[in-house]
Amino acid sequence: MKKLLYIFYSLIISKIPGGNNSIGKSFRRRFQRLLGITLGTNAVIGHHTIISYHVLDKLVIGNDSGVGPYSYIMGTGKIIIGKNVICAPKITFVTRWHEIFYDKNGEKINIQKEGGITIGDNVFLGTNVTILPNVNIGEKSIIASGTTVYKSVPPNSFVRGAKMVMDRLEG
Structure with missing residues (x-):
């Protein structure tokens, strides 16, 4: 029954x-x-x-918080969004993904990553922010539009952009 409700919600209700x-x-x-x-x-x-x-059943959204329209919430991990959190449109929450790279011998390595996401109280997420698994965003933080958050953010932080962390072929 729940699967049927989900299909009905996905196809019709969510678009109202x-x-x-x-x-x-x-x-x-x-x-x-x-x-x-x-x-x-x-x-x-x-x-x-x-x-x-x-x-x-793993999605928790606190008081006076909102996820903007056209957002995407996927995976299998728990997502907790604190109180007074503003999420602009087109936010992506990913709790499960695959990291694919090649080792020094040229062999393809596919590692599945999975983990929850926690957003603290009084946080602002700009448009088109992507949050990856195992990320905690501390309270009173601001994440600028277009940012990919791949590691935890301490409280009272301002985060923008994404940078290369390592060379996939050397690292």
Whole structure:
């Protein structure tokens, strides 16, 4: 039954537009709770947000927080979003992915990475931010638009961009 509700939600309910105090927002919110998502008071998941079936009962959004429209929440790990968190549109939360590289002998290595994501209280995530597995973002931090967050961020931080960490062929 839950899988059927999920399919109905994904195909129809999640696409109902509506801002604050709208019927669409209220309807989406009720359906999200039915699917097992934990939503705090005034918590919102924007329209056209895609949520992976395996994340449903592992997604917790705190009071007065919101995930902007057209976001993508996927994987199998737990995602906890604190209180008073603002997520602009098109945020991507990834709790499971594959790192593919070649060793010194030219052999392809495929490592699966999996882990939860925790966003502290009073955090702002700009448009098109991507958060990868095993990341904790400390409270009162700001993540600039277009940033890929691949490691944890201490409280009161400002993060922008993404840089090369190592040469895949040498590292």
